[in-house]
Amino acid sequence: RIGRLRGLCLRHVSSTRQTSPIQRRFLNQFISRVQQDDLPVLEQRQFRLAVKDNIATVSPNPEEETPLTTTCGSNFLANYRSPFEATIVTQLRSRGALLVGKTNLDEFGMGSHSVHTAFGAVAQEGEQQAVNKHSAGGSSGGSAVAVVTGEADIALGTDTGGSVRLPAAYTGVVGFKPSYGMISRYGVVPYANSLDTVGLLAKEVRPITELILGSGEAEGLWAEHDPLDPTSLSPGARRRCASQRDCYHSGPLSKHPYPLKNLKFGLPLEYNITELSPSIRAAWSAAAAKLQSLGARLVPVSLPSTRHALSAYYVIAPAEASSNLAKYDGIRYGTRFTSPTESDAAVSEGQEEAQGNLYARARAAGFGDEVKRRILLGAYTLSSAAMDNYFLKAQKVRRLVRRDFNRVFALPNPLLDKPESFELSELPETVGLEDKWGPTEVDFLLCPTAPMTAPKLEEVLSEEEKDPVNAYMNDVFTVPASLAGLPAISVPMRVQEEKEGTGMAGLQLIGQYWDDARLLAVAEAVA
Ligand code: GLN
Structure with missing residues (x-):
């Protein structure tokens, strides 16, 4: 295995050098690789870690020929070597991670197919002809491929509006986005601060659960506050949140598989959109039926603000991005x-x-074209003429989305002192969208991760030329949880497809804020 890694190192040249088209082909998944001559043989507690290239890493050996860069998939940072390491990377190293390389992504995390990158589009591997290659999803596509191909046991991604869950769904692996504020963002290059989270990808749920909740000697990541990240939840708030969630104390890992009996899962009606591929709809129903057969209760729920969530996200995220990217x-x-x-x-x-x-x-x-598009969009929606109609309205929609979730979950949101009240009439478009189903107190929401399976890369690229905004549609099921800061996980779901599809999609589970422990335990039982 070490020999194979070395072989790859020769091909995966660092992005600091000029690359030939042939070399670029091999760069699609890994931006750069660690050259470790003495790469230790894996011991039981060690695991190979791939890190999305918008997360800062330092080279283990600064003298080495191909130092680790942190490029964000951008020409602007093609030579950037971070002087410090992201907190999450340090935390994982202390838990046995061996860094195997940095993975390719949509520039600064902006995209849904990992094609907006200065280093060549990412594709799912294993397919012979270029025309048949499928999108690996974005923006953490390289991380997902590193997991699928077995080159990493765990990969780090970032999820602002679905960038961990979507690649996981397209490639058939597990992708977990924790509650906002749980995992430190120190050393993660910001895209949209109020939405950015660090997520984990793996072939199965268990290794992710062990890192988040702790196992053996290693403390769970959920408990670690980082004073270097102002959005990292304080130790007091962590204790308060966890005191309302017994899973952190009774240890869901001790009950295996987690009992689904008596759990209530909500099927959000608004997610059954016309654009939903019939094969995904069928697999979603089958998953619901399976849960029912395992003793769970399934109920329809209504999240009326969902239909505005995508538009709100594509106002808020570019607005924050335009401010973040001004420094370049x-x-x-x-x-x-x-x-x-x-x-x-x-x-x-x-x-x-x-x-x-x-x-x-x-x-x-x-900057690449997509980043320029986002900067222009964000600068416009923040301008004095457009602010009221776009940015402020999007913030209102965001509150409505959060309120919808708080209403359907049985557990209260521990961040709220008292239940949220918000006048629907503050947003004229929502009149008539009042709750159709009344309060339905569920434990988790069950829905697809994306409305379709991975499209062919060729189609994605030609669509990008014609109508670049079309790809935003892929995020329709992932952005609501991001706007509300809720934990969500995508587990692989097999689908019956007629044509030459990948046959893989994602089943998404969304939980109440800081219900990550139970979400992971349930995801493991469902997967
Ligand atoms: N596709 C979404 C976007 O482009 C989500 C990106 C992300 O989660 N980093 O903004």
């Missing part, structure tokens, strides 16, 4: 793309025009 100007951050003398002169002489040209040139060369 070629002077303070990112490659300069001009000769040092030219840029230094402009800066020192304070020539506004020269400086402006310098920014423009750096950004034109540094």
Whole structure:
């Protein structure tokens, strides 16, 4: 295995060098690989970890020929070497992780198919002809492929609006997005801070559960506050949240498989959209029937704000992105793309025009088209003329989405002191959408992860040319949990497809805030 890894290292050249088209072909999954001559033979508690390339890593050996970069899939950061390591990577190393490489992604995490990258589109492996290759989903597509191919036992991804769950669904692995604020984001390059979470991918649920809840000597990640991340839940809040969830104390791992009897699963009516592929609809019903046969209760629920969630997400996420990406100007951050003398002169002489040209040139060369599209969209929705109609309205929708979830879950949201009240009339479009089904107190929601199975990469690329916004539709089932900061997991679901599809889709389970422990235990029983 070590020999094989070394062989790959030769091909997976670092992104700091010029790459030939042939080399680029091999870059689609891994951006760079760790060269570890003394890669230890795996002991029981050790595991191989692949890390999405928007998460900061430091090279184990700074002298090595192919140092680990943190490129975010962007030309702007193609040479960036982080001086520090993300907290989550350090936490996983201390639990036995051996870093095998950095994985390719949609630039800065923006995309649903891992095709918007400076290093060549990611594809599902194992298919011979280029035309038959399927999308690996995005934006953590490289991480998903690293898990499917067995090159990593666990892969880290980031999930802002579904980027861990969607690739997991397309490639047939497990993808878990924790409650917002549970896992530290320190060292994760921000895309949309109020939505960004670090997620984990693996072939099965169990290794993820062990890391989140702890196993043996290792403490669970859920308990670790990180003072370096201002959005990391404080130790007090963690204790308070966990005190309302017995799973953190009684240990769901001791009951295996977790008893599904008496659990109530909600089937959100609004997720049964016309765009839902019939094969996924059938597999979803079959999964519900199976749960019922295992003793669970299935009830229809209504989440009326769901139909606005996607639009709200694509206002909020680009708005935050436009602010986050403003720092990449070629002077303070990112490659300069001009000769040092030219840029230094402009800066020192304070020539506004020269400086402006310098920014423009750096950004034109540094950012890809999708990132530029998001920056423009975000800058527009935050502008004084559009703010009220877009950004503020999207924030209201976000509150409605959260309120819908709080209403259907049996467990209260531990972050709320008192139940949320919100006037539907504040948002004129929602009049008439009042709760159709009244309060239905469920333990988990059960729905598909995406409305279709992985499309062919060729189709994705030609669609991107014609109508780039079309791909946003893939996130329709994943963004609601992101807007509400809830834990969600995608487990593999087999589907019957007529044509040459992958036959894989994802079944998504969504839980109340900080109900991650039970969510993982239940996902394991369902998978
Ligand atoms: N596809 C979504 C987007 O492009 C989600 C991305 C993510 O979760 N990082 O914004």
